[in-house]
Amino acid sequence: MSLFDTALIKKYDHSGPRYTSYPTANNFSEFSINEYQAQVEISNQNKRAISLYCHIPFCDTVCYYCGCNKVVTKDKTKAEPYLQRLFQEIELQAELFDQNHQVAQMHFGGGTPTFLSNEQIIRLSEKLQEAFNFSDKGEYSIEIDPRGVDEDTIKALAKARFNRVSLGVQDFDMDVQKAVNRVQSFAQTKAVVDLSRAHGFKSISIDLIYGLPKQSVQSFEATLEKVAELRPDRISLFNYAHLPELFKPQRRINILELPSADEKLAIFKFSMDFLLDQGYVYIGMDHFALPQDPLAIAQQQGELYRNFQGYSTHAQCDIVGLGLSAIGQVGDSFSQNEKDIVRYYAALDAGKLPIIKGQVINEDDKIRRAVIMDLICHFQLDFASIEWGFGIQFKSYFADELLRLGEMDADGLLALNENSIQVLDKGKLLIRNICMVFDAYLATSKTQFSKTI
Numbered sequence: 380m381s382l383f384d385t386a387l388i389k390k391y392d393h394s395g396p397r398y399t400s401y402p403t404a405n406n407f408s409e410f411s412i413n414e415y416q417a418q419v420e421i422s423n424q425n426k427r428a429i430s431l432y433c434h435i436p437f438c439d440t441v442c443y444y445c446g447c448n449k450v451v452t453k454d455k456t457k458a459e460p461y462l463q464r465l466f467q468e469i470e471l472q473a474e475l476f477d478q479n480h481q482v483a484q485m486h487f488g489g490g491t492p493t494f495l496s497n498e499q500i501i502r503l504s505e506k507l508q509e510a511f512n513f514s515d516k517g518e519y520s521i522e523i524d525p526r527g528v529d530e531d532t533i534k535a536l537a538k539a540r541f542n543r544v545s546l547g548v549q550d551f552d553m554d555v556q557k558a559v560n561r562v563q564s565f566a567q568t569k570a571v572v573d574l575s576r577a578h579g580f581k582s583i584s585i586d587l588i589y590g591l592p593k594q595s596v597q598s599f600e601a602t603l604e605k606v607a608e609l610r611p612d613r614i615s616l617f618n619y620a621h622l623p624e625l626f627k628p629q630r631r632i633n634i635l636e637l638p639s640a641d642e643k644l645a646i647f648k649f650s651m652d653f654l655l656d657q658g659y660v661y662i663g664m665d666h667f668a669l670p671q672d673p674l675a676i677a678q679q680q681g682e683l684y685r686n687f688q689g690y691s692t693h694a695q696c697d698i699v700g701l702g703l704s705a706i707g708q709v710g711d712s713f714s715q716n717e718k719d720i721v722r723y724y725a726a727l728d729a730g731k732l733p734i735i736k737g738q739v740i741n742e743d744d745k746i747r748r749a750v751i752m753d754l755i756c757h758f759q760l761d762f763a764s765i766e767w768g769f770g771i772q773f774k775s776y777f778a779d780e781l782l783r784l785g786e787m788d789a790d791g792l793l794a795l796n797e798n799s800i801q802v803l804d805k806g807k808l809l810i811r812n813i814c815m816v817f818d819a820y821l822a823t824s825k826t827q828f829s830k831t832i
Contacts, residue, residue, distance in 0.1 A: 382661065382805065382807055382808055383648045383651060383652070383808065384805045385644065387791075387805055388644065388809065391792075393815075394828040394829060395814075395815045396811065396814075396821075396828055397664070397811065398755055399685060399686060399688075399689065401744065401747060401748040402713075402740065402748075403818075403820070405824060405826040406820050406824075407715055407736040407738050408736055408738065410712070410735070410739075412732055412734060414712070415709070415737065416475060418709045418710030418712040418739070419475040419476060419710065421709075421711060422476070422709050423476065423477050423479070425710075427480065427695055427696060428480065428481050428483040428484075428514075428693065429476070429480045429482045429483065429511060429698075429699055430482070430483065430484035430485070430693060430697070431482055431484070431485045431507060431698075431701065432688065432702075432705055432706075432707070433485075433486070433488070433492075433507075433702050434448070434488055434489060434704060435461075435491065435494060435495060436449050436450045436489060436702070436703045436704070436720070437450050437451075437458060437490050437491060438450070438451050438489070438491045438494065439453045439494060439527075440453075440560060441628050442559055442560055443558075443559045443561075443628045444559050444591060444628070444629065444632065445628055446622070446626040447490060448704040448718055449490045450703075459499070460724070462495070462502070462503060464724050464727040465701060465702055467727045467730075469506055469507060469510050470510065471727075471730075471731075472701065472732070478512050480512060481513070481514045482507075482511045482512060482513045482514060482517060483516075483517050483518070483693050484517060484518050484519070484693045484696055485507065485513075485520070485540075485541075487500075487503075487520075488522050491523075491524045491527075492521050492522055492523065493524055493528055494527075497531060497532055500521075500536065500539050501539045503539075504539035504541075518673075519540050519543065520544065520545060520584075521541045522547065523536075523544050523546055523571070525547075525548075525563060525568045528574075529574075530574050533574045533575055533578050533580075534578060541580070543581055543582040544583055545583075545585075546568060546572070546583065546585050546586065547586050548586060548587055548606070549586065549587060549588045550598075551602040551606075552594070552599075552601065552602060554598070555591050555592065555598065558591065558593045559591055559592065560631070569608075569609060582672065582673075583612055584612065584614070584615065585606060585613075586615045586617065587602070587614065587615065587616050587650075588617045588619050589617070589643065590619035590621075590643045590646070592632055592633060592636035594642075594646060595638065595642060595646070596645050599646050600649060603650060603653050603654070607653075612669050612672045613672060613674060614654060614666075614667040614668075615667075616647075616650055616651075616654070618832065620830065621634065622829070644832070647832065658670065660675045660678075662675065662678055663678075663807065663810060676692075678757065681757060683756040684752065684756060685752060686708065690756070697710065700716060701716075703720055703723050704716055704718040707734075711745075712737055712740065713737050713738050713740070714734045714736070714737035715734070715736050716733045717735050742769070744819075746765065746771065746776070747817050747818070747819060749765055749768060750765060750777075751814045751818070753765075754802060754810060754813055754817075755810050755811075755814055758802035758807055758810070759801050759802060760799060760800040761799050762798050762799060763798060777817070784800070784813075787806065790805075791806070792805055792812075792813065793813060808832060809832070
């Protein structure tokens with residue numbers, strides 16, 4: 380399989396959305412609690428499964444590459460006031476949803492969720508289980524920092540019902556780690572992976588980043604060999620987007636130490652070839668999985684989906700976002716919580732949900748979302764399925780878009796057939812570019828997105 384074509388990648392070297400949603404979050408505007416409640420009623424009528432996302436914003440040190448919404452502090456006492464507000468938010472949300480919904484998915488992200496004590500993690504999980512109806516077969520995952528995790532933590536996570544863990548690694552090279560202020564040994568990471576497996580966790584995921592300061596093909600090869608030794612079920616290989624005007628911590632990175640554009644591309648190509656040789660399946664964008672992993676199986680069966688946590692095996696879930704800056708997807712809407720912790724606390728202290736913006740999607744949004752999801756998850760699109768689902772004539776509705784795809788067809792990114800679009804191997808790495816053709820908001824967007832590769 381030849382996924383990598385340097386000339387094409389350079390030709391389509393544009394910035395664009397990652398399509399964890401459509402419309403994307405930069406399009407959200409004012410969104411009232413009454414609007415949200417109306418969307419919950421739609422959800423209650425449809426009785427869709429629920430995915431719970433809890434954002435834990437705290438980190439005890441700052442990683443210079445980070446663009447997450449976080450609170451950097453070593454003061455562990457800050458966790459309890461946050462947890463109390465989170466409990467209030469859980470109660471307010473649970474009151475809106477009827478018990479016919481079943482929780483099929485739960486994810487704790489951040490920040491660093493393991494900033495919380497073991498006891499606090501268990502309490503938060505138990506609070507959620509009291510408030511919502513959990514499935515016995517759900518996927519319950521948490522992001523962890525191996526630097527602060529021991530066997531007691533892993534036991535606590537298992538008690539809290541988690542069955543999947545995601546470990547931040549980024550790079551094992553010491554010079555790179557020092558340059559981004561995240562020093563983490565291979566031994567620490569391996570110990571946590573071994574403990575997780577010993578205590579029955581179903582899936583282990585590792586996050587890597589390419590394009591960090593002091594990285595080279597040779598240095599990253601050494602990191603990948605260590606990752607291969609750990610043999611995680613899933614690997615996320617993220618492209619570092621240097622946007623210091625948006626993310627303050629990135630201002631501490633020495634831009635002279637960043638790999639050149641050509642070196643960065645070479646790192647990515649080497650990584651792609653390495654992981655495929657190791658037997659991983661390329662899921663899409665920055666995700667890889669072992670063939671037996673549910674993510675790979677979901678893609679094979681046409682059931683893969685994409686949401687704010689990346690690729691997902693649970694396509695038909697409403698997402699309830701909990702915590703600072705958390706994004707939800709309920710009914711026909713998206714919603715986002717307050718990003719400022721003082722205002723987040725104030726809203727909950729006043730007995731109100733901290734939702735500040737969102738969007739109710741219209742019929743055109745739904746049609747384009749279905750198109751983008753099929754392309755980004757399965758690399759193919761059957762016109763008839765969209766026509767049947769939405770009562771449109773695909774070629775008429777998307778006449779302009781199909782014309783714009785002509786150049787991509789000629790370049791070998793995709794095969795534009797009479798009744799379908801098939802993304803070819805060389806187009807799989809440029810799937811964001813292909814999806815951008817169908818994005819009705821992009822032409823007027825002022826948002827600064829990351830590069831597609």
